[in-house]
Amino acid sequence: MTALVAVPVLLPLLAAGLSLALGRFADVQRAIGLVVLGWIIVNAVILLLVADRTGPIVLQLGDWAAPAGISLVADRLSSLLLLVSALVTFAVLVYSIGQRITDYGRGVSSTTFHPMYLVLCSGVSLAYLTGDLFNLFVAFELMLSSSYVLITRRSTAERIRAGMTYVIVSLVSSLLFITMIALVYASTGTVNMADLGVKVAALPEGLQTALGLLVVIVFGVKSAMVPLHFWLPDSYPTAPAPVTAVFAGLLTKVGVYALIRTQTLVFTHEASWYLMLGIALTTMIIGALGALAQNDLNRMLSFLLVSHIGYMLFGLGVYDGAGLTGVILYVVHHITVQATLFLVSGLITRHTGTVALSRMGGLSKAAPLIAVLFAVPALTLAGVPPFSGFIAKLALLQAGVNAGTWAAYVVTGGAVLTSLLTLYAMARVWTRAFWGQVKAPEGDPDPQDELVVGTGTTSKPMVLATGVLVAASVMIAVLAGPLADVSARAAEDLMHGEAYRTAVLGGGSGG
Structure with missing residues (x-):
């Protein structure tokens, strides 16, 4: 059973090498990617069931015992996020194949999309499963190297500019990260998180306090918390829809996961964390106001992404079992819904040929299916009942009220205000893009462009993949009871890390 912990990390890396070697065979590359990600979904289900039943599953690589060796750990939280992330990456890959961005450049050389996408998936899995800070750094570097290739594959001046912003900020945060690791090791003699x-x-x-604040800054950049968010709205919107979807759905959540893991397992807090509550409120409000100022659909969604990171920081700032339960529910919901919205944005762009809301219109009549695919995640993100966003927000609001501190009350009010602002932003998109008269796209679409925008058509895999994620967000609400129970048990594990420490430092798996 412990060998299954390494599969989500090693299998995509091995498959990436095979995919690169067989790069001129499009069907083979597609099959490799889909089969590998499909198996990771199955693998994650098994890990979640076993971890929920028996406790953390630990693999000591090379049979070197912790804390000297490298530990991979699958507990309730990491297994749950691994499963949700694998579902999203699988759906996005199907969408990418339908949009044909996977084949861009195939006429002159083998495409790099599939290998880099698999490397990205491996980095995400390693971030969830690693038990030490150094390999968490390695995971972020895997994600950085592959995401930079994906974000700049279609090399326009705008995309290169955005890619440079992304990579410079990421490299600076990586320098801070490795500095933080060096300081932690110099102070304690270990980088194993359980130790x-x-x-x-x-x-x-x-x-x-100093080391804890440095950790917050490092992962604050990765998760795009305000005021360290400036890079995200300039970087994500320039990439093709599926690339932006997987970035928005996963990369910032990996930063949030790392923040949650380190601030509960390594740096603990005895009561409400006022600094984090202040950051959460600022992130929610500034992100929402930034979204309302945008005419570009993708930039608006990017600012909303920043805003809703604040909800996750809110639950961490409350710092009790109820708050962390709300965080876990919100992360699961947000991974799915944010990726879905960017995929729907790609469908809208495919029809209209533009991302400018002022140049859209009439899609409810021209493309009613897209209207439905947008409406469900939009209402979910805004927290309208009975969707999953409402359930996750309700858990956070209850935790904020029950915390009983003035700071928690203020942030709870800010969370309600942010939901209303999000609903208003979604209503603006609806009235501008879906109501009114259909507007003809400006210019003639290029049939050789892998985006194929402005044609008024969408491929079946694109619609199918988006529909699957929409259905997944609905199922999160349907299965809210069991999911909340698992999240509560995962939160209890985070608040009391003895099971994690015993499993890792004892060199085996157990409850």
């Missing part, structure tokens, strides 16, 4: 949970507590209080 750090014991040794950091023995450090002087001032040193603990």
Whole structure:
């Protein structure tokens, strides 16, 4: 069973090499990607069931015992996020194949999309499963290297500019990350997170605070919390819809996951975390106001992405079992719905030939299916009942009220205001893009362009993949009871890390 923990990391890397070697065979590349991601879904289901029943599953690589060796750990939280992420990456790959961006450049050389996409999936899996800070750094570097290739594959001046912003900010955060690891190792003699949970507590209080703040800054950049969010709205909107979808759905959530993991397992807090509550409120409000100022659909969705990171920080700031349960529910919901909205944006662009809301119109009549595919995740993101966004937000609001502090009350009010602003932003998109008269796209579409925008047609795989994610977001609401139970148990694991530490430092799996 422990060998299954390595599969989501190693299998995509091996498949990426095979896909690169067989790059001139399009059907083979597609089959490799779909089969690998399909198996990761099955693998994640098994890991989640076993971890929920028996406790964390630990693989000590090379049979070197922790804390000296490399540990891969699948507990309730990491297995759940691995499963949701695998479902999203599978659906996005289907969409990408339908949109034909996977074949861009195939006429002159083998395409790099499939290998880089698989490397990205491996990096995401490693981030969830690693048990030490250094391999968490390796995971982020895998994601950075592959995402930079994906974001700049169709090399326009705008895309290169956006890619440079993305990579420069990522490299700076990576320098801070490796510096933080060096300081932690110099202070404690270990980078294993289970071991750090014991040794950091023995450090002087001032040193603990300094290291904890450095961790917040590093993962704050990765997760795009305000004021460290400036790079995201300029980077994500320039990429093709499926690339942006997987970035928005996964990469920022990996940063949030790393923040949650380190701030519960390594750096603990005894009560509500006022600094994080303040950051959460600022992130929610500034992101929502930024979204309302946008005419570009993708930039608006990018600002909403930033805004809703604040909800996850809110639950972490409350810092109790109820707050962390709400965080987990919100991350699961948001991975799915944010990726879906960017895929729908790609469908809209395919019909209209533009991302400018002022140049759209009449899609409810011209493309009623797209109207439905947009309406469901839009209402979900805004937190309208009975969708999954409402359930996750309700859990966070209840945690904020039950915390009983003035700061939690203020952020709870800010969360309600942000939901209303999100609903208003979604209503603006609906009235501009779906109501009114159909507007002809400006210019003639290029049939050789892999985006094939402005043609008024969409391929069946694109619509199917988007529909599957829409259905997945609905199922999250339908299965809210069991999902909330698993999330509550995962939150309890985070608040009391003994099971994690015992499994890792004991060199085996167990409850």
